[in-house]
Amino acid sequence: MSIPTPIEWQEGRLKILDQTLLPHQTRWIELETIEDVFEAIIQLKVRGAPAIGITAAYGLAIAAKKYEGVDIETFHLRIHEDYLYLAGSRPTAVNLFWALDRMMKVIETLYSTEETIISLEQEAKKIHQEDEEICRQIGENALSLLNGRKKVLTICNAGTIATGKYGTALAPFHLGKEKGVDFQVYACETRPVLQGARLTAWELQQSNVDVTVITDNMAAHTIATKGIEAIIVGADRIASNGDTANKIGTWQLAILANYFQIPFYVAAPLSTFDFSIASGADIPIEERLAEEVTHIGPNQITPEGTKVFNPAFDVTTANLITAIITEKGIFEADRNKLAQLNKAEEGVRA
């Protein structure tokens, strides 16, 4: 696979692939401060639930270095403020909070500022490295579940550049290419930010995966006329009952999958599950700036003063989800089944 992973940590310096410039520019930018990290996340320079978590973890490691030499009590106060700052960047992807909470757990066990600064960097690197293997495993499990179905529809970008490597929903396509299993992927362009048209098309082309971009309103006609055999999507937060928040437009694909009687799969790591909430009704849905809808690039497409509703996510109810593919296996979107997963992994998920 020749796609660059979107995040690099080299000798204490954090660099990300600026996804707002893809597909026409591949530009790496350095995030030197916690403010740089916050802005990169909120402006979608780095995006995708796992990638947001990894970057925020490095952001906390960067912030900690400012406090070299202060007493541990002052360190704890200031790093907690930094935690709250980064947690305020985007509300829906639970991986952001999962990663930040995991970083803060490191702090609880240490009593010297210098030791804590070192340990925070080590923990951020662990979160990053673990994600690559987790996504590869999700890809393996998805490949086995797809089991010869080759025509697959997806939305947004749940690929390598949304994670540490491989991606989640796109992982079977990248891995399949490495194993000689060729898919025909149909990618919804994903208005308004166009993650499908800009990022998934670019990413799959880098792996020589057959990809066709459609506009979001072509989904039903495409399923009917192109013989789509399955739909696979990523996730930003999965509630205890299996309700799943993902990019806006995902819910209607699940409704179409149900109508056309084809499987609808969610691919996500354990870090995307939020067992603290009962159902999708409890998932905060990010609303973004009107300009994302009123403009395409610099070009305004609506009349001046047009009202806009711009939710970045929607919630697919568990009854519409055929299966949830994780690194630990494949699960029904069922409260009791997922409760067993939660119990089995409680320690692992920290």
Ligand SMILES: CSC[C@H]1O[C@H](OP(=O)(O)O)[C@H](O)[C@@H]1O
């Ligand atoms: C592998 S998680 C990717 C997930 O995140 C995306 O949202 P955004 O581009 O706003 O960060 C989308 O919901 C993807 O499914």
